[in-house]
Amino acid sequence: MSTSSEPMQTQTETEELPSALPADLQDERLIASRGWRGAVSVFTSRLRSGDLGSLPVIIGLIVIWGVFQALNPDFLSARNLVNLTLQSAAIGTISIGIVLVLLLGEIDLSVGSVSGLAAAIMGVGWVQHGWPLGLAVLAGLLTGTVVGLFYGGLYTRFGVPSFVITLAGLLGFLGLQLYVLGAEGSLNLPFTSPLVKFASQAFLPAGVAYLVVLLVVLAYVASRMASRRRRAAAGLSTVPTGMLVARAVGLAVVLAVPVAVLNQDRGVSWMFILFVALVVVMDLALRRTSWGRSVMAVGGNVEAARRSGINVRGIYLSVFALCSTFAALGGILAAGRLAAVNQSSGGGDTNLNAIAAAVIGGTSLFGGRGSAYSALLGIIVIQSISSGLSLLNLDSSIRFMVTGAVLLLAVTIDSLSRRSRVAHGRA
Amino acid sequence: MTTTTSPEANGTVLSLSGVSKRFGAVQALKDIELDVRAGEVVALVGDNGAGKSTLVKTIAGVYGPDEGHMHFDGKAVNVTSPAEAQHLGIATVFQDLALCDNLDVVANLFLGRELKHGRALDEVEMERQSWQLLRQLSAKIPSVRIPVASLSGGQRQTVAIARSLLGEPKVVMLDEPTAALGVAQTAEVLNLVERLREHGLGVILISHNMADVMAVADRVAVLRLGRNNGVFQVSQTSSQDIIAAITGATSNPVSQRAARRTPQENPPQENS
Numbered sequence: 142m143s144t145s146s147e148p149m150q151t152q153t154e155t156e157e158l159p160s161a162l163p164a165d166l167q168d169e170r171l172i173a174s175r176g177w178r179g180a181v182s183v184f185t186s187r188l189r190s191g192d193l194g195s196l197p198v199i200i201g202l203i204v205i206w207g208v209f210q211a212l213n214p215d216f217l218s219a220r221n222l223v224n225l226t227l228q229s230a231a232i233g234t235i236s237i238g239i240v241l242v243l244l245l246g247e248i249d250l251s252v253g254s255v256s257g258l259a260a261a262i263m264g265v266g267w268v269q270h271g272w273p274l275g276l277a278v279l280a281g282l283l284t285g286t287v288v289g290l291f292y293g294g295l296y297t298r299f300g301v302p303s304f305v306i307t308l309a310g311l312l313g314f315l316g317l318q319l320y321v322l323g324a325e326g327s328l329n330l331p332f333t334s335p336l337v338k339f340a341s342q343a344f345l346p347a348g349v350a351y352l353v354v355l356l357v358v359l360a361y362v363a364s365r366m367a368s369r370r371r372r373a374a375a376g377l378s379t380v381p382t383g384m385l386v387a388r389a390v391g392l393a394v395v396l397a398v399p400v401a402v403l404n405q406d407r408g409v410s411w412m413f414i415l416f417v418a419l420v421v422v423m424d425l426a427l428r429r430t431s432w433g434r435s436v437m438a439v440g441g442n443v444e445a446a447r448r449s450g451i452n453v454r455g456i457y458l459s460v461f462a463l464c465s466t467f468a469a470l471g472g473i474l475a476a477g478r479l480a481a482v483n484q485s486s487g488g489g490d491t492n493l494n495a496i497a498a499a500v501i502g503g504t505s506l507f508g509g510r511g512s513a514y515s516a517l518l519g520i521i522v523i524q525s526i527s528s529g530l531s532l533l534n535l536d537s538s539i540r541f542m543v544t545g546a547v548l549l550l551a552v553t554i555d556s557l558s559r560r561s562r563v564a565h566g567r568a
Numbered sequence: 569m570t571t572t573t574s575p576e577a578n579g580t581v582l583s584l585s586g587v588s589k590r591f592g593a594v595q596a597l598k599d600i601e602l603d604v605r606a607g608e609v610v611a612l613v614g615d616n617g618a619g620k621s622t623l624v625k626t627i628a629g630v631y632g633p634d635e636g637h638m639h640f641d642g643k644a645v646n647v648t649s650p651a652e653a654q655h656l657g658i659a660t661v662f663q664d665l666a667l668c669d670n671l672d673v674v675a676n677l678f679l680g681r682e683l684k685h686g687r688a689l690d691e692v693e694m695e696r697q698s699w700q701l702l703r704q705l706s707a708k709i710p711s712v713r714i715p716v717a718s719l720s721g722g723q724r725q726t727v728a729i730a731r732s733l734l735g736e737p738k739v740v741m742l743d744e745p746t747a748a749l750g751v752a753q754t755a756e757v758l759n760l761v762e763r764l765r766e767h768g769l770g771v772i773l774i775s776h777n778m779a780d781v782m783a784v785a786d787r788v789a790v791l792r793l794g795r796n797n798g799v800f801q802v803s804q805t806s807s808q809d810i811i812a813a814i815t816g817a818t819s820n821p822v823s824q825r826a827a828r829r830t831p832q833e834n835p836p837q838e839n840s
Contacts, residue, residue: 165695165699165711165712165713368691368692371692372692372695375692375693375695375696376696377692377695377696377699425688429688429689430687430688430689431682431684431689434671434675434679434682434689435680437668437670437671437675438668438671438675438679438680440670441668441669441670441671442666442667442668442669442670444664444666445665445666445667445668445679446668446679446680448650448662448666449666449679449680449681450651450680450681451679451680509668509669509670510670562717
């Protein structure tokens with residue numbers, strides 16, 4: 142411990158008083174990891190042991206953006222980036238639900254069909270039956286919740302693998318969607334309605350967007366400061382002030398730069414804000430609540446979770462229900478953006494893009510490892526590929542092949558890093 | 569092993585009398601008597617199939633006994649579920665430990681009973697209490713913020729035992745805590761068992777390892793074919809006597825092997 146830096150030297154002199162060290166740094170075998178150098182060494186050792194987190198996807202995104210920008214200078218233009226955010230929000234929302242089921246080590250293959258069904262019920266109720274918009278949207282969302290509870294019930298009661306349940310759901314709910322839409326199979330949503338405006342034309346005024354960034358950074362600093370005070374009071378180690386400031390500045394830059402770029406065109410869309418807000422809320426729910434802790438525990442070791450008294454059945458039910466509800470919300474947002482509901486709503490590559498986004502974003506297929514942010518990062522990668530290739534006038538044949546290759550790469554990285562984690566004792 | 573009329577007088581926390589359990593045609597346990605006092609380590613030994621695990625699971629509430637009585641803290645109790653046993657103050661560390669490898673030590677310790685600060689998890693308080701608990705046990709865990717997967721076998725056992733103590737139990741049952749552990753790690757776990765005794769807990773230690781049993785136990789209860797086959801004070805007995813009770817004969821494979829080896833070991837030593 143005495144070998145690292147000057148402050149540590151003074152610590153060794155007061156070795157007789159263990160209380161001089163924070164309670165969590167007293168073990169003599171703990172490699173000292175304090176201050177800046179410590180933070181860097183912790184980070185590199187984590188990477189070396191295969192705990193990659195979001196790093197591969199961030200590097201991948203930089204490479205993809207670099208390549209497309211080199212091929213077509215319009216790629217990183219404000220206009221194209223605004224389009225990118227609009228294209229990402231709906232499928233990204235579906236992908237949040239996929240992240241949740243993947244954290245349990247399960248899968249939902251039917252999110253596309255469920256999103257289409259929810260959009261169909263919302264559209265038919267609103268346009269054909271004249272329901273108020275709010276009621277129609279609520280009906281669509283509840284459809285998703287009911288479907289999810291049905292899946293969760295089948296899974297927990299009969300133990301049918303989620304793969305098979307949701308594969309059946311993929312077919313069954315596609316059929317139900319076609320049935321609900323009826324013979325014509327296509328509905329146009331009124332252009333002037335709040336839903337369509339929200340999904341395609343509503344942008345934050347530039348000033349408000351910067352204000353949101355400021356508030357987020359302030360909230361981050363306030364929560365960090367509060368946690369620092371409590372840790373110090375409890376006699377635990379604290380983050381140095383310099384590091385805290387650096388993190389806050391980093392966060393401010395990461396948020397303000399995209400906002401500044403988007404503001405050069407139409408700005409930050411409300412739908413994208415909704416998507417990002419949902420990601421942040423789910424991230425907090427996963428990391429900071431006992432529900433989230435239980436989800437991670439069930440994904441890591443079901444038997445251990447059960448013996449700790451966690452309501453495992455309730456966790457499965459809640460996650461399947463949330464996943465299908467997010468799928469329904471994504472379907473409604475997609476319908477709003479298209480201003481139409483038809484037989485191909487939620488069809489095509491919706492399903493696979495939503496699942497691929499979660500995996501590309503870094504959520505493990507093996508359960509218990511991942512973060513809500515992988516939905517955000519993953520969908521931006523997928524939509525960047527799609528947008529870049531269409532700017533180059535390449536059609537969907539190439540897009541499918543490239544997206545498939547990226548997905549394969551992401552899964553391979555996941556498997557390799559898992560193997561490395563096992564070898565380094567971090568599985 | 570006489571059932572006392574006032575169990576608290578000699579500090580008995582857990583007392584079984586006449587406990588029997590059948591699985592179909594198999595009589596797994598028959599008229600089992602077992603007393604555990606506060607601040608005492610009772611080793612439960614027996615061959616494979618002697619009924620050790622069945623007895624542990626009966627006490628832990630996994631199985632209900634068919635017959636017999638269980639007294640806990642002087643009161644007759646009827647434990648029908650593991651949660652009830654935990655609530656009473658009987659903690660069990662099963663052999664597979666049941667830890668979540670992907671979660672850190674703090675998360676594992678408080679799994680299923682997280683402390684909250686408002687709506688959110690109170691990570692600070694949980695971390696503080698984790699250190700406090702591990703210090704009490706003099707446990708060697710380098711950091712409580714690393715995934716449990718990166719801990720050694722002994723450290724994982726420590727975490728599992730520490731977790732069982734969070735519910736402030738009076739009796740802790742350890743199912744083969746030293747199986748599959750290295751020499752140093754075994755010693756670490758045995759130290760931990762002694763620490764539990766110092767804190768006034770009754771400990772039931774299931775083990776196949778005679779050396780471990782002789783090292784930490786105060787008394788040894790032997791099970792053979794589902795019945796009591798003697799209770800020994802460790803200070804007044806030898807491991808040969810216990811092995812004889814386990815196998816049911818003074819002439820058993822262990823003693824025969826020992827007798828065979830002793831004369832044969834001498835000649836090579838003279839040669840070298």
